[in-house]
Amino acid sequence: MYDDKNGQWQVNAKCRDYVADLFFPVGSSELAQQQTMEAKKVCSTCEVRLECLEMSLRTRRDTGIWGGATEQERKEMIRHFHVQKPNSNNKASKTIVDTEYYDDIMDYINLGKL
Numbered sequence: 001m002y003d004d005k006n007g008q009w010q011v012n013a014k015c016r017d018y019v020a021d022l023f024f025p026v027g028s029s030e031l032a033q034q035q036t037m038e039a040k041k042v043c044s045t046c047e048v049r050l051e052c053l054e055m056s057l058r059t060r061r062d063t064g065i066w067g068g069a070t071e072q073e074r075k076e077m078i079r080h081f082h083v084q085k086p087n088s089n090n091k092a093s094k095t096i097v098d099t100e101y102y103d104d105i106m107d108y109i110n111l112g113k114l
């Protein structure tokens with residue numbers, strides 16, 4: 001399952017076949033909303049979606065679609081799942097999303113709760 005030790009999962013990222021701008025919609029226009037839906041569609045078929053989402057939560061990516069989630073949706077996840085920001089001085093905090101939450105997070109996304 002999740003293994004981000006070397007970021008190796010990125011070689012299997014589905015978005016590598018698309019223009020990066022697709023995953024960075026700007027504003028809230030109809031065009032931006034369409035772009036968001038298109039990006040999410042790509043993410044929904046990506047085999048490394050969970051790894052991507054975890055990385056984006058851990059690194060607090062504040063723009064773009066990562067793991068199928070917008071920045072606002074990730075903020076909600078951080079609140080909902082009490083995602084901790086890693087502290088480089090504390091190895092114990094390195095894993096920020098407990099594995100027990102993985103299925104819940106995916107359900108959360110897939111059931112459109114965001």
Ligand code: SF4
Binds near residue numbers: 015016023043050066
């Ligand atoms: S989940 Fe989406 S943004 Fe993340 S690697 Fe896959 S396609 Fe790219």
